[in-house]
Amino acid sequence: MADAQAASCAAGALGEQRTAILLAPLVHAGWEVLHDRAIPGARRANADHVVISPAGRVFLVDSKLWSAKKGTAVVREHDGRLWHGTRDADKAVDSLLFETRLVARALGVPVQPVMAVHNAPVANDGFFVRDVPVVSAERLVTVLVGNDGQRDEAGAWLLAERAKRVLPPYR
Template sequence: MRLRFSGVCRLCGASLPARTEAIYESGTKTVRCLECPSGTETPPRNPEPAGEQPLPRESGIAGSSARREYERRKAKDEERLRGKWGRLGGLAVALSDERQSTKAWDRGAIGEERLGVVLDALASDGFAVLHDRRIPGTKANIDHIAITPGGIWVIDAKRCKGRPELKIEGGILSPRVEKLLVGRRDCTKLVDGVLKQVDVVRELTGDVPVTGALCFIDADWPLIGGAFRTRGVQVLWPKRLAKALVEQSGDLDVASIRDLVASRFRPA
């Protein structure tokens, strides 16, 4: 089909702009570029012994739960318009703009998908990533969990306009208060959300270092500097995040920690 909205190939991670011809997989509500195989080809007659190859490990699909929620809301909005306008429902759908609350889920899904491509490109024996993982007992999810030899990163992807800044109030005669501003909007609650996710992961992994990160995809970052830390949470952009992950050294067993985290935090 010709895509109505931009997406990311679930197999190779290639960006697929709107109106690109691609394959839509209704079962998972994901897209696949025409160059990638379907995954249904006949396997070789004499495969290598299982013990000689590492078992495949699914990292999950970045932005999948946000994409599903967007499609659900979009379908519900269109159904409401068709019910209201009857025979003119199709025309009403074509002429109506999407509600902002619905668009927000699309924007969020795109941000997670784009960051997922960056993180997947880092995958190696010393780096693992899990996308879109459900927090047990809740409806909330963690966008990305990266495991490096130096520790675990809990990453929240955001698409916000404006420049992220750290505003500090008090500190001498009054308590020090750190606020995260994005285009002069107080977004401190985003830091609170990441800290809660960090605590949940830390409960599972014990002494393994866990770092929280807010990664702003389309923010107005300055040419020099820009990244900062607030209350232990790193605030940065995709390339800077990738650099920080690659540079983190240590002697942790990435594979075993990845399996432990994946067993607790299932795909959303």
């Protein structure tokens, strides 16, 4: 049990590192990207990546590093639930929605959750489960940029400063 939990934590950290690399170019385009942040009101949960667009839109990106066992481990939606191959993975959506509510409350603005999946293929080039977009990690930046709006650099900067204050680095 402890070995499986340690392996899961290591995979999670690797997925977060890979996502951080993918998000890095956004910083040069005026986006604020905060990695591994504590969430007020959540004892053990952390925000993998809080991304604030130049329009002041906030995205909570959850990184998943899931196995691609011989092509049978497709990530998909079925009957309103998230599946990874034959495994019901809907608990990941529950967790992300919980974290999103807490981050939105802490910031006082709407927050859009996004799940970015590494390794395992994602059905239909991405899909929604309970209003959560699930995309392959390779499509993440395209999805974020495509959901930005009209630039509000001053508003985005103020929001980013608030996020840095109320969502400190996770320890």
